[in-house]
Amino acid sequence: MGKKALDTKIVTAGRSKKWTQSLVNPPVSRASTIVFDSVADMKHATANRANKALFYGRRGTNTHFAFQDAMVELEGGVGCALYPCGTAAISNAILSFVKTGDHILMVDGAYEPTRDFCDKILAKMGVETTYYDPMIGEGIRDLIRPNTSVLFLESPCSITMEVQDVPTLARIAHEHDLVVMLDNTWASPINFQPFEHGVDISIQAATKYIVGHSDVMLGTAVANERCWDQLRESSYLMGQCTSPDDIYLAMRGLRTLGVRLKQHEQNSIKVAEWLMGREEVDHVRHPAFESCEGHEFYKRDFKGCNGLFSLVLNRGNTEALTALLDGMEHFSMGYSWGGFESLILANENINSLRTATKKEFAGPLLRLHIGLEDTDDLIRDLEKGFERFN
Numbered sequence: 211m212g213k214k215a216l217d218t219k220i221v222t223a224g225r226s227k228k229w230t231q232s233l234v235n236p237p238v239s240r241a242s243t244i245v246f247d248s249v250a251d252m253k254h255a256t257a258n259r260a261n262k263a264l265f266y267g268r269r270g271t272n273t274h275f276a277f278q279d280a281m282v283e284l285e286g287g288v289g290c291a292l293y294p295c296g297t298a299a300i301s302n303a304i305l306s307f308v309k310t311g312d313h314i315l316m317v318d319g320a321y322e323p324t325r326d327f328c329d330k331i332l333a334k335m336g337v338e339t340t341y342y343d344p345m346i347g348e349g350i351r352d353l354i355r356p357n358t359s360v361l362f363l364e365s366p367c368s369i370t371m372e373v374q375d376v377p378t379l380a381r382i383a384h385e386h387d388l389v390v391m392l393d394n395t396w397a398s399p400i401n402f403q404p405f406e407h408g409v410d411i412s413i414q415a416a417t418k419y420i421v422g423h424s425d426v427m428l429g430t431a432v433a434n435e436r437c438w439d440q441l442r443e444s445s446y447l448m449g450q451c452t453s454p455d456d457i458y459l460a461m462r463g464l465r466t467l468g469v470r471l472k473q474h475e476q477n478s479i480k481v482a483e484w485l486m487g488r489e490e491v492d493h494v495r496h497p498a499f500e501s502c503e504g505h506e507f508y509k510r511d512f513k514g515c516n517g518l519f520s521l522v523l524n525r526g527n528t529e530a531l532t533a534l535l536d537g538m539e540h541f542s543m544g545y546s547w548g549g550f551e552s553l554i555l556a557n558e559n560i561n562s563l564r565t566a567t568k569k570e571f572a573g574p575l576l577r578l579h580i581g582l583e584d585t586d587d588l589i590r591d592l593e594k595g596f597e598r599f600n
């Protein structure tokens with residue numbers, strides 16, 4: 211089969227007749243017990259339970275198999291493990307490749323619950339974490355120890371948006387036989403091809419853009435040949451399984467992921483450009499703009515962006531921020547992002563989330579998720595917000 215264009219892949223991925231039974235969408239197959247007609251059938255299913263044979267609910271059903279195929283077709287790799295949320299994908303991927311006495315390298319700009327997992331769970335297991343500067347590049351070599359087993363990246367970083375030099379970090383990590391894991395949620399499987407840049411395991415909080423409608427919690431981890439068996443079997447032993455209903459909704463989200471991301475990109479760039487002209491804004495931290503650390507890596511490695519970016523104000527206290535936030539009409543305050551709605555989150559002390567690299571910001575940070583609303587409405591909303599702020 212010829213090389214499919216990405217938009218065609220998004221429409222066709224995961225739609226093997228094995229799973230769809232000639233329906234356009236793979237039906238929702240719910241199961242715990244799966245029954246067999248003969249001892250031979252049961253033995254065949256048992257022998258192939260790790261290879262998408264119907265065996266037991268925890269291994270998945272045709273609904274899961276279709277989505278796993280789709281994720282591998284879109285993101286690369288050889289296999290996709292499924293988890294009840296992105297945080298579970300992160301923790302299970304790491305747990306699958308560490309043992310007591312190991313050391314891991316974690317990017318300093320990681321999502322806060324990822325940091326908490328390292329500090330509160332891994333530490334109890336005798337796994338030590340060193341946080342590193344997201345922009346460290348070749349310097350990562352100096353942090354690698356004989357007992358280092360995992361290099362974890364998140365690019366761009368959750369709130370401060372630094373874009374990492376993934377191929378350089380992965381190359382150095384592989385010189386020391388580390389497993390390279392990337393939280394690829396911001397790019398989704400569309401805008402950054404992790405395995406083309408040296409990643410071994412690509413993690414998605416599918417909760418965000420893949421589902422795209424703020425109504426499912428889901429995580430995925432796609433692995434290459436080197437890591438797939440160990441990731442799959444460790445995650446199975448840790449009881450990681452998901453509802454076929456959620457998988458169905460995630461599969462539905464995949465089909466519009468390309469067009470939604472394009473609109474989020476168009477909208478976020480227009481709003482970011484407007485914000486750059488505001489006197490209250492010190493700088494905008496949007497990977498598509500030079501003012502974002504690692505912008506050169508975004509231009510080199512990414513195919514596009516989305517609606518999520520941050521900005522740093524040049525002044526402001528809690529009272530002024532509250533006045534800005536409380537009166538918003540279109541920007542809701544809420545955790546998560548990647549749905550169709552616009553969101554706003556404020557952070558007045560980013561250094562409480564940093565260990566290796568302290569930031570000297572001129573003022574508070576705002577993280578915006580630019581949804582699919584009309585950008586003139588969104589800009590008017592922000593304009594009124596700044597009037598309350600001042």
Ligand SMILES: Cc1ncc(COP(=O)(O)O)c(CNNC(=O)CNC(=O)c2ccccc2[N+](=O)[O-])c1O
Pocket residue numbers: 295296297298321322323364368393395396415416417427428429544545546547
């Ligand atoms: C890059 C990345 N990677 C993994 C996850 C976790 O996904 P999940 O929410 O499906 O578990 C996320 C989830 N993102 N959520 C947010 O950015 C907003 N949520 C929060 O800030 C939040 C929520 C609950 C508890 C603590 C926090 N927090 O980051 O402080 C992510 O952004």
